[in-house]
Amino acid sequence: MSKITATDVVILKRERRIRRLRVPRFFRVVRPRNFVWLAMLLIVVGIGALQGTPHFLWEYDYFGTPDRKVTCTYIGKHSQAVPAVQGRCPIIALLRSPY
Numbered sequence: 001m002s003k004i005t006a007t008d009v010v011i012l013k014r015e016r017r018i019r020r021l022r023v024p025r026f027f028r029v030v031r032p033r034n035f036v037w038l039a040m041l042l043i044v045v046g047i048g049a050l051q052g053t054p055h056f057l058w059e060y061d062y063f064g065t066p067d068r069k070v071t072c073t074y075i076g077k078h079s080q081a082v083p084a085v086q087g088r089c090p091i092i093a094l095l096r097s098p099y
Contacts (some may be wrong), residue, residue, distance in 0.1 A: 052093075052096040053077045053078070053095065053096075054076060054092055054093075055074035055075060055080075055092070055093050055094070056074060056092060057073075057074055057089055057090070057091050057093070058073045058074060058075045058079075059073045060073065067087060069084040069087050069089050070083070071084060072084050072093075074093055074095060076095065077097075078096075078098060080095060080098055
């Protein structure tokens with residue numbers, strides 16, 4: 001087994017420094033893992049554009065008994081009144097822009 005001397009340690013430290021300096025700083029900062037937040041943001045925006053944004057039930061109109069709802073009014077980014085589906089109004093609905 002060989003002994004490690006002080007000069008060997010200095011040489012090893014220099015080699016580590018040289019290895020670190022080979023990669024430019026720009027490439028160390030700009031890594032794909034640093035842009036995970038951007039991918040998540042694009043996914044959320046894409047879902048909002050394709051499926052709609054969440055809206056909350058504000059009120060509903062019914063005919064006869066409260067079980068037979070006719071229209072549901074939702075508040076959200078694009079507040080709107082929509083016809084009830086099978087007499088039901090979900091509390092949260094994904095609605096698209098009416099434009």
